[in-house]
Amino acid sequence: MSAASKIDEIGMDSVTESNVERYSIPCGPTERLSMYSKRRITVAALSLIVLSTLSVAAPASGLISSKVELTTSNDNVQVTDLRAVQSDRLLRVQAELTNFSPYNQQVYYRFKWLDKNGFTVWDDEPWKPMIVYGSQRQIINVSPPSLFATDFRLVLHSSQR
Known part of the structure; x- marks a missing residue:
């Protein structure tokens, strides 16, 4: 018996999950x-x-600390989220910096790009300045300058206020 004839036989109003064939x-x-x-x-x-397709997703603080190098100790600005995805042989990194202070903080950052064996694949990048406003978050999106980069370190320098 087909489903259409079964529906015609029992009427459309009485069709429920239990009386329809799977x-x-x-x-x-x-x-x-x-x-x-x-x-x-x-x-x-x-x-x-x-x-x-995801290679690194580091929401845990232990994983973040393994990817971040701090040149100064500033408790006001911290890396609170760090993600990396490799697609089409290109690594893409997203870091979230959070300012826990009510005051604006000047931060300088750069990335060290590493190959699969941990060797640097590019010269040191210049320091990039960034202002993280009081009690706000700032996102850094970056891709490596070389396709050989499969890993990274975020080097962070912040001035204490």
Whole structure:
């Protein structure tokens, strides 16, 4: 009996999840996979593909401290989030600096770009100035100057106020 004739027989108002047949897709000679299971497998596969493109996501402070070198100790400005993604052989880095002080803070930063063995792949970058306003966050987005860079260190210098 087809689904349309079953709906005609019981009436449109009384159609519920319990009295409608589940359709399945044949997967092999003796196995059948329901549409729900097929959808769950597809979502899981897509999730794995998306997660496999991420190389570093460092929300934990222990991971952030391994990627950040501080030249001065300033508790007012801290790296609170650090993310890196490698796509098409190009590393992209995003760092979030948070100023916990109510006053504006002058910060200087640069990146050290490293290859897969930990060797530098580019000369030292010049220091880049940035003002992080009082009780605000500032985002740094950067890509390496070389395709050989697979890792990085954020070098941060801030003036104490």
